[in-house]
Amino acid sequence: MTDPVTQKIGQAGEVTMLASTPNDPVHILAFHGGGGVAGTPDMMVPFAQRVTAGPGVTMALARYRTLNADQASFEDMRADAAQALDWAQAQIPAGGRLYLLGASFGGLLALDALLEASAEVQEHVTGLILLNAVTDTGPDGFANRVIKPEDHGHLSPIARLKGHPMLSRLRCFLAHGGQDDVVPIDVSHRFAALWPKDRCEMMPFPNSSHGFFNRAPHDKTVAAAVRKFVGATPIEPKRTGSTGLLPKGATMVYGIGAQKAGTSWLFDYLKQSEESHTVHIKELHYFDALYVKSEQSHLNNRLAQLRRAVDNLTPGMDPANRKRLRDTQLLAERLSIHAAAPGDHRPYVEYMTKGYAGQKIICDFTPSYCTLDAEGFREMDSLGPAKFIFILRDPVDRLWSQIRMAIGAQNPTLSDAAYEAKCVAHAQDLRDKRDIARIPRADYARTMEALEAAVPSDHIHYAFYEDLFSQDSVDEICAFLDIRPHKVAGDKRVNLGRSTVLPDAVEQMLSEALAPQYQAVRARFGDSVPAAWRESVVPLSKKAPQAFSEKAVRLLTGFGDN
Structure with a gap:
C-alpha cells in the first residue's frame, strides 16, 4: 500500500489515490458521504487504507463540489461524479476491473454517474459497492438541503x-447498519430486492449506526468483505482486543442471555463452585455498552448513580459518610472498566480478576450481551479462552416476564387490576409499534447467527430455561465448563418479579408476532425444544371465541379495570 497521493483530473476535479502495488487488477472509484452539504475524500482515507492493505487493489477517492464549501448544486455534484467515472474508465488497464463505491450520499452519486454514463463506460464497470448508501430520493426517500x-x-x-439490463450483468455488495437513522436499512433491503439473487450480496450490521464501516470495530470487517467481493487476496480481520489478558489457566464464561431466562439462577449456582470466580455484581454491562447504541444507557445510569452518591456526602464529621464513601468507591470501581481507549480491555479484565485465586472460570453474566453482533462476540472471545452460554425460554413467556418486570419497576404500588392492565397495554404498544420478533433481546435467531459467526461451536452451550433447574441440566453445563458439578438445591428461581395471568388474547397476539422465533428454534433444535414451549401459532381470527375470557378482551381493547 502506498501513501495517499492527490492528482488533478480535468480542469477542476481531483482524486486521492491509494494503491497496493503497481498495475493492480482491481480499481475502485469511491465517492464519500456528507449529504452533498459537506465532506471530503479525507473522510474515507482510513477505510481505503484498509482495503488497499493487501495486494491487488487501487482506490481513487473522488472529490466533488459540495454545498457548504463551493455553494454547489446537485447538478454540479452529478457533473463532478460523471467526470470522475470517465477518468477512471480511461485508467483501467487491459484485463482490469472497475468497481464503483459509494458511501451514504456518495452512493447516490456513484449510481447516478453509472446510469448517466455512455454504454462504453458502463461496459467497463464490473460491480457496485454501496455502504449505507442513499438509493431512494423519491417521495418517502432521502431528503435534505441538497436533495428535494x-x-x-x-x-x-x-x-x-x-428492471434495468445492468442488474443481470453487474454485481452488487451492500453493507448497512440496522440502527441507521440517516438512511434506514430497509432502503438497502428494497434496493437489494431489485437484483437477481446471485448478483447482489447484502451484509447487515444490526447494531450499527450510519457510517459504521469507517469506525472500529467494523472497519476491518467491511474492508475484508470488500476485498473478498472484488476477488482480491483476502485479509482476515485481526482481533482488536488484547489477546491473552486472562490469567493462565482461566476461562472467561459469558452468560449472554436471554433476559428473564434464568441467568441469575445459573450465575448463583456457579458462584457457589470453588472452581468459579465472580465479582460482587452479576451484570457488568461492559461489551453491550461498548458496541450497542441502545444499551449505552447502562453506562449513563452508572455515571448518574455516582454523581448522586457524591452529592450525598456531607461535610465535616459524619459516621454515615462511611457507607456513602463505600458506595462511591464501589461505583467508581465499577465504572473503571470503561476508563480506557477503545480496544483496550485491560481495565475490564483487572476488575473481573480482582480477588482471583486460580479458579478455572471467571464469570460475566450480562443478558443484554445477546444484543451484540458478530464483531462484538469476536471481541469478547479475543481476551483469552472463552465460553458462551445462551439460555432460551419460550418466547411468549420470556417477553411477558420482561413486560411484567418493566411495569413492576416503573409502577411498584399499582393494584393488581391496574398492574395487569398496564402490562397488557404495554404488550399491545410493543405489537403496534415494533416487529416483536426482531426486538434484539427477543431475536434468538439473530443472536445465534451472530454468535456462531464469531465463536467456535464447541465454545457455545445452548440451554433451555424450562429444563434449566435440574441436576441433569447443570451437569451438562458444568461438563461444558470443565468444572465439578454440585447438587442443585431445589428449583428456587431468582428475580421472579410480580406475577399476573397472561390473558388469552394477549397470548395469541404475542404468539403470532413471535412465530418466526418459534420456527427458527424448532428448525435448529428439533425434538430438543421442551414440550412446554407453545406448539403452534393459531391466527387470532381462527381461534374459538370461547377461548377468550371476558376480562382478557376488556384488557386487550383498553377497557380494563382501573
Missing part, C-alpha cells in the same frame, strides 16, 4: 434501476 423529492425524485436510483 419534488426536484430529484425522478433521479431516484431505486426507481431507475428497476
Whole structure:
C-alpha cells in the first residue's frame, strides 16, 4: 500500500489515490458521504487504507463540489461524479476491473454517474459497492438541503434501476447498519430486492449506526468483505482486543442471555463452585455498552448513580459518610472498566480478576450481551479462552416476564387490576409499534447467527430455561465448563418479579408476532425444544371465541379495570 497521493483530473476535479502495488487488477472509484452539504475524500482515507492493505487493489477517492464549501448544486455534484467515472474508465488497464463505491450520499452519486454514463463506460464497470448508501430520493426517500423529492425524485436510483439490463450483468455488495437513522436499512433491503439473487450480496450490521464501516470495530470487517467481493487476496480481520489478558489457566464464561431466562439462577449456582470466580455484581454491562447504541444507557445510569452518591456526602464529621464513601468507591470501581481507549480491555479484565485465586472460570453474566453482533462476540472471545452460554425460554413467556418486570419497576404500588392492565397495554404498544420478533433481546435467531459467526461451536452451550433447574441440566453445563458439578438445591428461581395471568388474547397476539422465533428454534433444535414451549401459532381470527375470557378482551381493547 502506498501513501495517499492527490492528482488533478480535468480542469477542476481531483482524486486521492491509494494503491497496493503497481498495475493492480482491481480499481475502485469511491465517492464519500456528507449529504452533498459537506465532506471530503479525507473522510474515507482510513477505510481505503484498509482495503488497499493487501495486494491487488487501487482506490481513487473522488472529490466533488459540495454545498457548504463551493455553494454547489446537485447538478454540479452529478457533473463532478460523471467526470470522475470517465477518468477512471480511461485508467483501467487491459484485463482490469472497475468497481464503483459509494458511501451514504456518495452512493447516490456513484449510481447516478453509472446510469448517466455512455454504454462504453458502463461496459467497463464490473460491480457496485454501496455502504449505507442513499438509493431512494423519491417521495418517502432521502431528503435534505441538497436533495428535494419534488426536484430529484425522478433521479431516484431505486426507481431507475428497476428492471434495468445492468442488474443481470453487474454485481452488487451492500453493507448497512440496522440502527441507521440517516438512511434506514430497509432502503438497502428494497434496493437489494431489485437484483437477481446471485448478483447482489447484502451484509447487515444490526447494531450499527450510519457510517459504521469507517469506525472500529467494523472497519476491518467491511474492508475484508470488500476485498473478498472484488476477488482480491483476502485479509482476515485481526482481533482488536488484547489477546491473552486472562490469567493462565482461566476461562472467561459469558452468560449472554436471554433476559428473564434464568441467568441469575445459573450465575448463583456457579458462584457457589470453588472452581468459579465472580465479582460482587452479576451484570457488568461492559461489551453491550461498548458496541450497542441502545444499551449505552447502562453506562449513563452508572455515571448518574455516582454523581448522586457524591452529592450525598456531607461535610465535616459524619459516621454515615462511611457507607456513602463505600458506595462511591464501589461505583467508581465499577465504572473503571470503561476508563480506557477503545480496544483496550485491560481495565475490564483487572476488575473481573480482582480477588482471583486460580479458579478455572471467571464469570460475566450480562443478558443484554445477546444484543451484540458478530464483531462484538469476536471481541469478547479475543481476551483469552472463552465460553458462551445462551439460555432460551419460550418466547411468549420470556417477553411477558420482561413486560411484567418493566411495569413492576416503573409502577411498584399499582393494584393488581391496574398492574395487569398496564402490562397488557404495554404488550399491545410493543405489537403496534415494533416487529416483536426482531426486538434484539427477543431475536434468538439473530443472536445465534451472530454468535456462531464469531465463536467456535464447541465454545457455545445452548440451554433451555424450562429444563434449566435440574441436576441433569447443570451437569451438562458444568461438563461444558470443565468444572465439578454440585447438587442443585431445589428449583428456587431468582428475580421472579410480580406475577399476573397472561390473558388469552394477549397470548395469541404475542404468539403470532413471535412465530418466526418459534420456527427458527424448532428448525435448529428439533425434538430438543421442551414440550412446554407453545406448539403452534393459531391466527387470532381462527381461534374459538370461547377461548377468550371476558376480562382478557376488556384488557386487550383498553377497557380494563382501573
